[in-house]
Amino acid sequence: MYVDTKAHGTSSKALAAHRFRFGESRGFLGLLFMLPAATVLLLFLAYPLGLGVWLGMTDARVGRGGTYIGLENYEMLWTDSVFWLSVFNTLLYTVVASVFKFALGLWLALLLNHHLPFKAFLRAIVLLPWIVPTALSAIAFWWIYDPQFSVVSWALVRLGLIDKYINFLGDPAWARASVIMANIWRGIPFVAITLLAGLQTIPPSLYEAAVIDGATPWQRFRFVTFPMLTPIIAVVMTFSVLFTFTDFQLIYVLTRGGPLNATHLMATLSFQRAIPGGNLGEGAAIAVSMIPFLLAAILFSYFGLQRRRWQQGGGD
Amino acid sequence: MARNKDEAPADGMDYLTSIPRRWVTVYIPLLLFLFVLLFPFYWMGITSFKSNEELYDFQNFSPFWVAHPTLANIEKLLFRTAYPEWLLNTLLVSVVSTVLSLFCAVCAAYAIERLRFKGARFVGLAIFLAYLVPPSILFIPLASMVFAYGLFDTKWALILTYPTFLIPFCTWLLMGYFRSIPYELEECALMDGASRLQILVKILLPLAVPGLISAGIFAFTLSWNEFIYALTFIQSSEQKTVPVGVITELVEGDVYHWGSLMAGALLGSLPVAILYSFFVEHYVASMTGAVKE
CATH class of the missing domain: 1.10.3720.10 (MetI-like)
Structure with a gap:
């Protein structure tokens, strides 16, 4: 190995000193290097997280610090039918959107994993829905869902499938379906590209072995692709569930929670109560109520990661 | 078939499937995906160049194309x-x-x-x-x-x-x-x-x-x-x-x-x-x- 002349000049004593420095000052250096990130994260992430829990137990309003009122906000929410509706909506939104995102995303990943012309270009444009600002693509959906000038309704009428325009965002059931569809549209690329990355780490020899053993394409997917992908699926779906559950932008742009609160998610309800409504305490309480669900998702991810170590033949 | 090393693993066996079959199982679904994923952008783009008359008139103009592109919307936005x-x-x-x-x-x-x-x-x-x-x-x-x-x-x-x-x-x-x-x-x-x-x-x-x-x-x-x-x-x-x-x-x-x-x-x-x-x-x-x- 190449050694600099300067190093030749240093005595063994100096080298030992280096080693000493190497071993001993790591704690201090580590602290020093961690300092910028730790400052920002403690000040603007950990502290607000605690503050949020505290605000949930106060009657704070915008521009006025609140006093401690115990669990009153939560008691109020417990009997608040709009809050429970938002919990239901959030769960429905998350479960339906995640299932479709996973199924369609996996399908798209498998399609993109074939030998295709313009492969790089295809991957690039498939990612588009995910990288453009959600608020802005939501505007395009808003226009597509317009009650009078919806191009979807127009096309369906022209094809003779329906006889009058669909009130996409005005009818509660349609509104729910519409926001879920927009969310799926936005989420597919992330799932697909990440799973595609996972697919490419599967050694081809496994498929060759399976073919030699006479496996059908379905068996190849079921017994080679799927088990090899599970760890990545666990991680991707945790992220997907987490971000769908706490979604805000899409609903805010498309429906603002309407019609009749049919599309209010916990995040949009908490925003509405806290910022335009001015009731910071109540908004914070709604936001805090999301935490148990998020913890469940994180635990799921944790066990997903555990399984991954076991699959790679590591300890336990 | 030219191959490079980052080629996807499944490719190795693509020669086993016939061309028509590939159309049904790969290309057509893929085209559908692309259509759905890209349509909102197309719609965004085409709407930005439409004049107001054209925008709300689906009878005389096809909604999928711009008959008389205009920069008025962008001009309004920027100035x-x-x-x-x-x-x-x-x-x-x-x-x-x-x-x-x-x-x-x-x-x-x-x-x-x-x-x-x-x-x-x-x-x-x-x-x-x-x-x-x-x-x-x-x-x-x-x-x-x-x-x-x-x-x-x-x-x-x-x-x-x-x-x-x-x-x-x-x-x-x-x-x-x-x-x-x-x-x-x-x-x-x-x-x-x-x-x-x-x-x-x-x-x-x-x-x-x-x-x-x-x-x-x-x-x-x-x-x-x-x-x-x-x-x-x-x-x-x-x-x-x-x-x-x-x-x-x-x-x-x-x-x-x-x-x-x-x-x-x-x-x-x-x-x-x-x-x-x-x-x-x-x-x-x-x-x-x-x-x-």
């Missing part, structure tokens, strides 16, 4: 609204918070991955968990902090809060990248008497440039797309970012100016789309790297 200002604001906020976050993330990732101080594993896990804390939970307490420190309605409110989701993400990505760089290089430098800082700046960072680029692009995109903080912390039109400005300022009353709204959405999406188009291969590669470990 009669605060749009250019929002673009500048977004650019400024995104660049500053990205640079700030990259600096913090490089230091943190180096400390966790290479210094391996006592508790580094725990800190690494904490950083990962920090990424899982969504802005929808943090915006209320952050809003009260922003009020309290007098940052409300300033760009500082955004520049200081965006790193809360950028730093964990970049650190996580860079940790993975640093791990792939051989430790021996650093040991050599250490033997040659380089300080830790020198090692980081002269050895590790030049080797980690691809990682830095992807972390930078991610961070930039995430801040460009951010919505809820910008919506909550900013009030005056001249401080707004593009996503918030388009939603709150271009929609007035009951009359939606769909042409200029779509133009606003299109122009606001272009910068990130262009940025990505240059680095997409890179993106897929870094994603592969991140999920491999």
Whole structure:
């Protein structure tokens, strides 16, 4: 190995000193290097997280610090039918959107994993829905869902499938379906590209072995692709569930929670109560109520990661 | 068939399927996917060039094409609204918070991955968990902090809060990248008497440039797309970012100016789309790297 002349000049004593420095000052250096990130994260992430829990137990309003009122906000929410509706909506939104995102995303990943012309270009444009600002693509959906000038309704009428325009965002059931569809549209690329990355780490020899053993394409997917992908699926779906559950932008742009609160998610309800409504305490309480669900998702991810170590033949 | 080494594993057996079968199982579904995924963009683009008469008249004009393209919507957007200002604001906020976050993330990732101080594993896990804390939970307490420190309605409110989701993400990505760089290089430098800082700046960072680029692009995109903080912390039109400005300022009353709204959405999406188009291969590669470990 190449050694600099300067190093030749240093005595063994100096080298030992280096080693000493190497071993001993790591704690201090580590602290020093961690300092910028730790400052920002403690000040603007950990502290607000605690503050949020505290605000949930106060009657704070915008521009006025609140006093401690115990669990009153939560008691109020417990009997608040709009809050429970938002919990239901959030769960429905998350479960339906995640299932479709996973199924369609996996399908798209498998399609993109074939030998295709313009492969790089295809991957690039498939990612588009995910990288453009959600608020802005939501505007395009808003226009597509317009009650009078919806191009979807127009096309369906022209094809003779329906006889009058669909009130996409005005009818509660349609509104729910519409926001879920927009969310799926936005989420597919992330799932697909990440799973595609996972697919490419599967050694081809496994498929060759399976073919030699006479496996059908379905068996190849079921017994080679799927088990090899599970760890990545666990991680991707945790992220997907987490971000769908706490979604805000899409609903805010498309429906603002309407019609009749049919599309209010916990995040949009908490925003509405806290910022335009001015009731910071109540908004914070709604936001805090999301935490148990998020913890469940994180635990799921944790066990997903555990399984991954076991699959790679590591300890336990 | 020409092959390269990064060819997908399943390719090896594609010759087993006939051409018509491939059409049914691969190309047609793929085309459908592409149509659905890209249609909103097409619609966005085509609407921005339509005149108002054409926009609301599906009888005489096909909605899928522009008969008489006009730049009126874009002209209105650029010269009669605060749009250019929002673009500048977004650019400024995104660049500053990205640079700030990259600096913090490089230091943190180096400390966790290479210094391996006592508790580094725990800190690494904490950083990962920090990424899982969504802005929808943090915006209320952050809003009260922003009020309290007098940052409300300033760009500082955004520049200081965006790193809360950028730093964990970049650190996580860079940790993975640093791990792939051989430790021996650093040991050599250490033997040659380089300080830790020198090692980081002269050895590790030049080797980690691809990682830095992807972390930078991610961070930039995430801040460009951010919505809820910008919506909550900013009030005056001249401080707004593009996503918030388009939603709150271009929609007035009951009359939606769909042409200029779509133009606003299109122009606001272009910068990130262009940025990505240059680095997409890179993106897929870094994603592969991140999920491999």
